[in-house]
Amino acid sequence: MRVHVIGLGGAGGRIADRLAADSDGDRFLQGVNAFDTDAAALDALRSIDESRRHRFGDAAGGGGLDGDLHAARRLGDAHASELGRAMDDQQPSLAEAFVLVVGLGGGAGAGAAPALAEELTRLYDVPVYAVGLLPTPAESEPREPDSPRASATDDSGERPPERPLAEKNAARTLDALSDRCAAVFPFDNAEWLRPGEGIADARDRLNAVVTERVAALFGAGEADDAESTPQQVLDASDVARAVGDDGEIAAVGHATQAVEPPESGSRFGLGLFGSAEPAAVDTSEAVSAIETTIRKATRGKNTVAVPEGRADRTLLVVGGPPAWLNREAIADGRRWLADETGSGAILSGDAPVPGGEEVFALVVRSGIDEPPRIREIRESIA
Numbered sequence: 469m470r471v472h473v474i475g476l477g478g479a480g481g482r483i484a485d486r487l488a489a490d491s492d493g494d495r496f497l498q499g500v501n502a503f504d505t506d507a508a509a510l511d512a513l514r515s516i517d518e519s520r521r522h523r524f525g526d527a528a529g530g531g532g533l534d535g536d537l538h539a540a541r542r543l544g545d546a547h548a549s550e551l552g553r554a555m556d557d558q559q560p561s562l563a564e565a566f567v568l569v570v571g572l573g574g575g576a577g578a579g580a581a582p583a584l585a586e587e588l589t590r591l592y593d594v595p596v597y598a599v600g601l602l603p604t605p606a607e608s609e610p611r612e613p614d615s616p617r618a619s620a621t622d623d624s625g626e627r628p629p630e631r632p633l634a635e636k637n638a639a640r641t642l643d644a645l646s647d648r649c650a651a652v653f654p655f656d657n658a659e660w661l662r663p664g665e666g667i668a669d670a671r672d673r674l675n676a677v678v679t680e681r682v683a684a685l686f687g688a689g690e691a692d693d694a695e696s697t698p699q700q701v702l703d704a705s706d707v708a709r710a711v712g713d714d715g716e717i718a719a720v721g722h723a724t725q726a727v728e729p730p731e732s733g734s735r736f737g738l739g740l741f742g743s744a745e746p747a748a749v750d751t752s753e754a755v756s757a758i759e760t761t762i763r764k765a766t767r768g769k770n771t772v773a774v775p776e777g778r779a780d781r782t783l784l785v786v787g788g789p790p791a792w793l794n795r796e797a798i799a800d801g802r803r804w805l806a807d808e809t810g811s812g813a814i815l816s817g818d819a820p821v822p823g824g825e826e827v828f829a830l831v832v833r834s835g836i837d838e839p840p841r842i843r844e845i846r847e848s849i850a
């Protein structure tokens with residue numbers, strides 16, 4: 469599907485920038501913008517064209533809002549239509565969905581996201597999805613002045629902001645986005661940190677995970693040539709059916725397994741160099757690669773924990789070199805997934821990647837029980 473991605477605030481901007489940097493991005497990015505009150509954060513982006521970065525809210529004086537969600541909401545409300553207009557040169561009316569990426573614990577991004585979601589919903593008839601980065605529990609803890617986290621610096625040499633209100637901001641922003649977006653995809657930063665690490669130390673790694681999953685989900689049905697046209701095309705309406713339109717939370721699992729590229733010839737010697745015929749692949753190897761990646765995507769670490777693995781609706785995408793996409797193995801995987809999740813509805817598609825060197829599986833679950841970290845965050849304002 470073709471999506472317009474909008475990164476809001478520092479974290480959102482960095483992730484949108486990473487998506488724009490990915491050469492594969494052109495396939496599914498109808499548009500990409502970064503919006504922030506903080507001029508320095510926008511300047512630090514590398515891949516989003518300067519004309520697509522927009523600083524809003526002069527009242528913030530060109531800086532961040534230090535987690536002041538109240539002020540940020542006011543700015544968001546005042547500037548939502550300005551932000552909508554800043555997207556116009558990328559033909560947003562052609563997008564099949566909008567994806568807002570935002571750190572839920574901050575000020576600028578979290579404040580603007582609900583107003584922008586509302587504005588886009590008013591203007592266009594396609595879903596607005598939110599990818600929301602959850603604050604870590606450590607962010608909201610008071611810090612000792614000489615603690616290592618308090619003295620750590622980020623890439624710009626600045627101390628990461630203390631965010632005593634991070635959980636409360638996140639709770640309020642989650643509620644606001646659930647009311648205004650078709651679905652919310654939380655990313656639980658804490659789950660992906662190594663012991664002793666803070667977000668500032670790990671953000672490149674975290675952002676690579678978010679970017680890979682966003683690209684795998686929204687890029688799945690898009691092919692740039694006939695050879696990569698999926699047999700079972702996943703389109704925007706399949707994603708919409710899988711994640712619903714009530715602002716529910718969805719979790720994204722993803723796994724890859726390296727495989728022999730067909731160009732180098734299969735073990736049966738059928739993958740002749742330069743031949744237009746797809747290379748043959750050992751069936752049992754293909755079946756095993758597909759089964760393993762589906763299991764890992766389901767039972768491995770998801771963007772947010774899925775209690776008991778259960779979901780009302782599940783979406784499965786299996787991708788890789790066409791010769792590796794064994795139909796029967798995908799059908800078996802689908803049946804296994806129905807059992808594993810108890811989902812009444814399993815939607816699936818494939819994503820051929822000619823010349824690719826890995827098989828991947830993407831599993832999106834929606835209609836899940838409340839993940840423990842989301843409950844903790846919601847309870848911070850209860």
Ligand SMILES: Nc1nc2c(ncn2[C@@H]2O[C@H](COP(=O)(O)OP(=O)(O)OP(=O)(O)O)[C@@H](O)[C@H]2O)c(=O)[nH]1
Nearest residue numbers: 477478479532533534535571573574575576577603
């Ligand atoms: N995954 C990830 N999370 C981040 C990153 N940077 C910050 N976060 C998280 O996102 C939250 C918001 O941080 P920012 O995006 O910097 O905040 P902002 O929207 O610019 O808001 P203000 O700085 O308060 O104006 C933080 O509390 C962290 O939980 C990042 O690069 N990657």
